[in-house]
Amino acid sequence: MRELSLNVMDIAQNSLSAGASLIGVEVEEDAALDQLVIRISDNGRGMDEETVRRVQDPFYTTRTTRKVGLGVPLFKMEAEMTGGGLEVKSRPGEGTVVTARFVPSHVDMIPLGDICATMLLLITGNPDRDFLFRWQRNSRGFTLDTRELRGVLGGDVPLDSPDVAEWIGGYLKEQEEALKEES
Amino acid sequence: MKSLAELQAIRDRARAQVDLREKSDDNIRVLVGMATCGIAAGARPVMLAFVDEVAKRQLKNVTVTQTGCIGICQYEPVVEVVAPGKEKVTYVKMTPEKALRVVNDHLVNGNVVTEYTIGANS
Numbered sequence: 001m002r003e004l005s006l007n008v009m010d011i012a013q014n015s016l017s018a019g020a021s022l023i024g025v026e027v028e029e030d031a032a033l034d035q036l037v038i039r040i041s042d043n044g045r046g047m048d049e050e051t052v053r054r055v056q057d058p059f060y061t062t063r064t065t066r067k068v069g070l071g072v073p074l075f076k077m078e079a080e081m082t083g084g085g086l087e088v089k090s091r092p093g094e095g096t097v098v099t100a101r102f103v104p105s106h107v108d109m110i111p112l113g114d115i116c117a118t119m120l121l122l123i124t125g126n127p128d129r130d131f132l133f134r135w136q137r138n139s140r141g142f143t144l145d146t147r148e149l150r151g152v153l154g155g156d157v158p159l160d161s162p163d164v165a166e167w168i169g170g171y172l173k174e175q176e177e178a179l180k181e182e183s
Numbered sequence: 184m185k186s187l188a189e190l191q192a193i194r195d196r197a198r199a200q201v202d203l204r205e206k207s208d209d210n211i212r213v214l215v216g217m218a219t220c221g222i223a224a225g226a227r228p229v230m231l232a233f234v235d236e237v238a239k240r241q242l243k244n245v246t247v248t249q250t251g252c253i254g255i256c257q258y259e260p261v262v263e264v265v266a267p268g269k270e271k272v273t274y275v276k277m278t279p280e281k282a283l284r285v286v287n288d289h290l291v292n293g294n295v296v297t298e299y300t301i302g303a304n305s
């Protein structure tokens with residue numbers, strides 16, 4: 001992938017397919033530690049130990065349209081290329097956490113890219129699911145929790161209505177700019 | 184800064200119109216293929232173009248969502264348009280520019296952009 005935020009889009013699709021009602025996306029950038037951590041967590045159907053092992057292997061998928069699953073192995077390879085790594089933790093019936101750690105100064109580091117576009121599309125494309133997005137950059141960070149937005153909007157105004165989509169896109173852009181000002 | 188108060192105002196405005204959307208049976212669904220192959224081929228900017236343009240034009244009868252692998256990886260990014268009472272239209276090798284044309288010609292004016300369909304590209 002050209003951007004790690006595209007991998008986030010892809011890994012989050014697994015959470016959606018697993019029937020998750022709440023999906024967490026956390027991005028933690030720490031310049032002092034030369035570290036970027038991306039964590040995608042869900043409360044979907046989860047996987048047993050054997051599946052967790054096999055999901056990291058590029059020749060595994062439970063889908064029938066294609067014989068190989070590429071999403072998790074690709075993300076793992078991108079993390080390992082920088083000297084980082086990827087870990088999958090899962091429990092059947094409880095959910096899954098995928099954590100990838102990158103070393104940003106490494107020559108093979110792929111840029112994070114437009115993570116806000118990924119979040120906007122995940123949220124507006126799945127208005128029946130909740131997303132908790134947290135982006136921390138050094139000492140600054142922000143959170144977007146669709147449960148909070150839903151609380152304001154009430155049950156009758158969906159998260160994918162045009163004006164709400166514009167608000168979410170604008171909010172993410174403003175918060176991103178504020179994060180970047182400091183560093 | 185965007186505030187929750189602003190979101191509240193949006194809610195109040197939307198409430199005045201929300202039953203319009205629920206009652207309309209002309210709801211058009213735009214499905215963007217978002218499997219690994221689709222994303223790698225550029226599905227995210229295509230979906231973003233649809234979402235932005237639909238919001239800008241206030242097309243309340245259109246929902247833009249994602250779908251898994253449609254099984255035609257060589258044609259990605261793939262977009263399906265599903266409208267009630269009409270046959271599903273599959274657009275292939277999409278770009279943000281093509282998306283804008285599909286919004287204008289197909290979603291707004293009801294004319295399928297035949298040259299972007301799978302039929303014209305296989």
Ligand SMILES: Nc1ncnc2c1ncn2[C@@H]1O[C@H](COP(=O)(O)OP(=O)(O)O)[C@@H](O)[C@H]1O
Binds near residue numbers: 060
């Ligand atoms: N978050 C998750 N929850 C439950 N199952 C998962 C999750 N992520 C991956 N899987 C399982 O692992 C398989 C492989 O995932 P992936 O590498 O992304 O390939 P693909 O999505 O193309 O099948 C999936 O088909 C699914 O069965």
Ligand SMILES: [Mg+2]
Binds near residue numbers: 013
């Ligand atoms: Mg996948």
